[in-house]
Amino acid sequence: MADLIGADLATRTPPLAGFHGGSGAASLSAATPATRLSLRAKPDAVSALSLALGLSLPTRSKTSASGHGRHALWLGPDEWLVIDENGADLTTAVASSGVLHSATDISHRNTAVIVKGRGAEVAINGGCPQDLSLAVFPVGACSRTVLGKAEIVLLRTAEDTFRVECWRSFAPYVSGLLNEAAEDAGN
Amino acid sequence: MLLIYCPYCEEERSELEFRQAGDAHIARPTNMTEMTDEEFEAFFFLRDNVKGLTYERWRHLNGCGRFFNAARDTVSDKFVTTYKAGLPKPDISTLRPATEAIVETYEATESDAK
Numbered sequence: 113m114a115d116l117i118g119a120d121l122a123t124r125t126p127p128l129a130g131f132h133g134g135s136g137a138a139s140l141s142a143a144t145p146a147t148r149l150s151l152r153a154k155p156d157a158v159s160a161l162s163l164a165l166g167l168s169l170p171t172r173s174k175t176s177a178s179g180h181g182r183h184a185l186w187l188g189p190d191e192w193l194v195i196d197e198n199g200a201d202l203t204t205a206v207a208s209s210g211v212l213h214s215a216t217d218i219s220h221r222n223t224a225v226i227v228k229g230r231g232a233e234v235a236i237n238g239g240c241p242q243d244l245s246l247a248v249f250p251v252g253a254c255s256r257t258v259l260g261k262a263e264i265v266l267l268r269t270a271e272d273t274f275r276v277e278c279w280r281s282f283a284p285y286v287s288g289l290l291n292e293a294a295e296d297a298g299n
Numbered sequence: 300m301l302l303i304y305c306p307y308c309e310e311e312r313s314e315l316e317f318r319q320a321g322d323a324h325i326a327r328p329t330n331m332t333e334m335t336d337e338e339f340e341a342f343f344f345l346r347d348n349v350k351g352l353t354y355e356r357w358r359h360l361n362g363c364g365r366f367f368n369a370a371r372d373t374v375s376d377k378f379v380t381t382y383k384a385g386l387p388k389p390d391i392s393t394l395r396p397a398t399e400a401i402v403e404t405y406e407a408t409e410s411d412a413k
């Protein structure tokens with residue numbers, strides 16, 4: 113009986129499983145699976161939610177807060193994307209805040225590509241109109257924006273590294289476009 | 300590519316992140332059930348379609364997601380100013396530059412119908 117356990121279980125295939133690409137100037141890889149939350153709340157709930165998440169939710173445009181593999185990204189005046197790379201149960205965490213908020217688990221709606229290298233900015237700018245120079249988009253900066261025809265959320269995790277979040281159904285398009293642009297970035 | 304200033308992001312962003320969302324400052328009637336068809340038509344369908352300065356709703360769709368208002372010139376495509384939703388129409392005379400750049404329109408350069 114024991115050897116049958118597992119045989120009947122459905123296995124989940126991540127949308128970009130095993131994906132690697134890019135060029136010497138900008139390498140591309142699939143981000144490790146993470147839990148994600150689309151969080152919306154009024155200003156008076158921000159401090160209690162911050163306490164529950166162990167991160168102070170940013171309240172300024174294009175800023176984020178990070179710690180222990182958890183990131184809170186400002187998307188709009190009352191909207192955040194929370195990512196936990198350790199797979200923590202974020203919905204339960206915010207539910208303990210005791211304040212009015214809206215939280216939707218989008219762990220499997222999104223996936224992410226990590227773009228790394230000296231040509232990372234150029235590769236992303238192949239489809240994204242934002243100014244990604246360090247002065248305007250420093251480490252820790254984040255933004256919802258576009259990459260070609262797809263909506264993405266950008267997070268700069270290091271001077272030469274970006275996390276590009278996109279909806280899973282756009283993953284082939286986003287990774288393909290980034291792959292083309294990363295090859296051009298090497299020239 | 301046009302750059303549009305989002306009053307919520309407090310930054311200029313590419314037009315690719317925005318969508319136009321119709322005329323601004325159109326008050327929704329409170330007595331809709333008592334209106335005549337003509338009155339409803341005027342509220343719902345009829346727009347001025349002005350040539351020149353117009354007030355529009357825009358949405359920073361692939362950005363902060365917020366609706367805001369913009370004063371825009373339909374001839375030059377220039378955004379005179381943008382402001383948060385819910386604010387009154389700004390006094391454009393204080394915002395417009397004293398000497399406006401001359402816009403070459405078809406009427407000015409090609410046609411004789413002046």
Ligand SMILES: [Zn+2]
Pocket residue numbers: 305306307308309359362363364365
């Ligand atoms: Zn915005």
